[in-house]
Amino acid sequence: NPTTATGAVFDDVSADYWAGNFIEKFSELGITSGCTDSTYCPSREISRSEMAVFLVRAKYGVDYAPPTATGSVFGDIASDYWAASYIEKLAEEGYTDNTIEPGRECDGEGDYCPSLTINRAEMALFLVQTFQLEGDSSGSSDDTYTNSLNMDFVRIASGTFEMGCEDDDSESGYACYVNESPLHTVTITEDFFMQTTEVTQAQWQSVMGSNPAYFANCGDDCPIEEVSWNDVQDFITAMNDLGEGSYRLPTEAEWEYACLAGTTTTWPFGDDDEELANHGWYSSNSNSQIQPVGGLTANAWGLYDMQGNAWEWVQDLYDSHAYDSHASEDPLYEESGTTRVRRGGGWNSNANGLRCRYRQFYLPTNNIYTVGLRLVREP
Secondary structure, eight states, X not given: OOOOOOSGGGGGGTTXXXXXXXXXXXXXXXXXXXXXXXXXXXXXXXXXXXXXXXHHHHXXXXXXXXXXOOSGGGGGGTTOHHHHHHHHHHHHTTOOGGGTSTTOOSSSSOOOOTXXXXXXXXXXXXXXXXXXXXXXXXXXXXXXXXXXXXXXXXXXOOEEEEXXXXXXXXXXXXXXXXXXXXXXXXXXXXXXXEESSOOBHHHHHHHHSOOOOTTGGGOTTSXXXXXXXXXXXXXXXXXXXXXXXXXXXXOHHHXXXXXXXXXXXXXXXXXXXXXXXGTOBOTTTSTTSOOOTTOSOOOTTXXXXXXXXXXXXXXXXXXXXXXXXXXXXXXXXXXXXXXXXXXXXXXXXXXXXXSTTOEEEEXXXXXXXXXXXXXXXXX
8 A cells, every 4th residue: 555656747646646656756767658748647548458568667677578478368469478478377366357347357257358448547556456566675576586595585676875974873873984984875776686684504505515604503594604705706606506596795885775775764773772682683682692594673675684693795895985986876896905895793793883884894815703695686
């Protein structure tokens, strides 16, 4: 049940919050169609096939081409692979034309009829309700992925945020460090999948055949640690050789964006450090050792242990002034330096070290019993 959208493009349908919320962002991105002057017109009648094309392309990109669906429900439109591929599964689950409005079936038996003209608002409502689409990083089966090693990933939607820190970190009173400045606007231009937890000891051993963790007695579900950045590159190479997709470390910008999860506060849950023990393992609650992943509260985007437990390697080289040369879109610092960035704090860190904007580093050859990793998978 999304919130009402705002913006001039929807002034003529202010009550139509379904279409408004779902498609407002598309208009901002220049993905428009219809009425006049390329302005989106929710009241214009189009076929459902057209609406499927519009929404699929808006969500997955203008070059996306789904495979042709099969099934008797689409026997009359074999060439319409857009609508077929996107909605075939709905028919299998009992979602048919009467989901929108009873009595509007093509043949009187409830079959889905892609050629039926309805307005765009109705089609948006149908797809939003059916797929639980929310226009962000969560809510539909297309937004999660689990591989054969039981690594769970969640889609992180592209977006813009303020990276870094100046003066002090929001209302918590924790001082910013020089290497966290300047505060600057960064846009993540493409969606990506981030692992919901840190890589576990069992997952590492399944791929690499050994478990180098200092806290090996913690168990299979505890984060792998005592692995260097170079070790992690070997692990990623082995992961990619499995043929289950393309894996990598997050960039520093992607990591901070995902940690904040749409917030501007010190931690993704707010500015009160008394709440930190509910969200991250650190010096005050970890009993001086690593803990099993996923045991505390996730952030708003479904990511666990972004605060504490194991530090996490990211891809970037470290420089205390890296932000001075950051690109405004998808920055990755590789200009100079001999160390690599680690983020998130660990089981022995204080509250300050668990801030989303806090930066630290190690040599890529260092294998430390506080540092592990979290993977990104390309969509």
